[in-house]
Amino acid sequence: MLPLPRSIAHLDMDAFFASVELLSAPDLRGQPVVVGGRRALAPSHGEPHPRLRSYVGRGVITTATYEARALGVHSGMGLMKAARLAPDAWLLPANFDAYREYSRRFKAAVQALVPVMEDRGIDEIYLDLSSQNPEGRLDVARSRALALQQSVRDATGLSCSLGIAPNKLLAKLCSDLDKPAGITVLGRADLESRIWPLPARRINGIGPKAAARLDGLGIHQIGALARAPLGLLQQHFGERYGLWLHRAAHGEDERPVVTESERKSFSRETTFERDLHPRLAKPELSRQFTRLCEQVAEDLRRRGYVGATIGIKLRFEDFQTVTRDHTLLLPTADPALIRRTAGECARRIPLDKRIRLLGVRVGKLSAPPEAPSPAPESARQARLFDD
């Protein structure tokens, strides 16, 4: 017996961070606005908000309104570069607490209508509508999408876009086709007409590197990828990824909507305002290092985790990135033990360039022991690893 066709939705909030900001700054509606940077800037005299042109630093755009995107700026772009393209755009600092709160609200509203929900980050989710649309009817899918948009709007005042298709890969592609506030429903028969003309890069899982290599093979669109011989793809991208590319281009994706998943790691990192010399700025580096370890330890404690693998990340002035890690015999959330272990990792990296970024990571997570005996636990471990 054939498996029933699925009805999968991808819901993506429209310009999420910027849209949340506009709720409290309605005077900026319809204007180019970007969110990014660490601190709030002071507005120039007589202006209600700071302009992008007054930004100095190394931040990037986290979200741009559609009006700002029309000026050529987009998320991930450095703010200094964006300021050259759109000096008059308004710049607001990111306010993650607010975004998390609106994220909870929209997800709760959606889950009240569709219980099978997969969290894909702060502003997007997948939904399995199959049980609500067992015949896979396109009109039923559309009416579900309208109801979801309405309930998200009622709960948050924000708009979102939806794609509904037989699987996650296609649903994700579709949610992007009619932004903002769009609904795109795709049936099996629409693959060649709607999906194949799109650039291969639009497939979730084809990034800048793979897209560039595909371009080098003369493969620009998804249709061309679909027509490429499987052997050629596997020859250039490996057996596994080559097969995945082939299947993706043919719209094949069996991944289920996953409602629960266990976190794998915690990390904290910081990019310095100026690259730091490993010896001359050692005190500053050491202070920041300790602070990152304390932050990640506090994150672990707050969420009730301990971790055994302690790792560090360094990015040098030339953007070369190196990592080192070490796995302890017993997991920990002790900031002092994390700091000491991370310090040992750091000693294994030759430091001959200025340092741009420093990060600390804790992985191989588990729940802390049932009956905690905090002080002795960390003290015993500390001795174990001191020599």
Next chain:
DNA sequence: TCTGGGGTCCTAGGACCC
């Protein structure tokens, strides 16, 4: 004066075990 911060997954070699 390009290029944040928080994640996941994959690959690949070596150690170690059966």
Next chain:
DNA sequence: TCTGGGGTCCTAGGACCC
């Protein structure tokens, strides 16, 4: 002494995503 294979864990790097 050489030959064989499979499985897991650790570590480092890299691609990719939001």
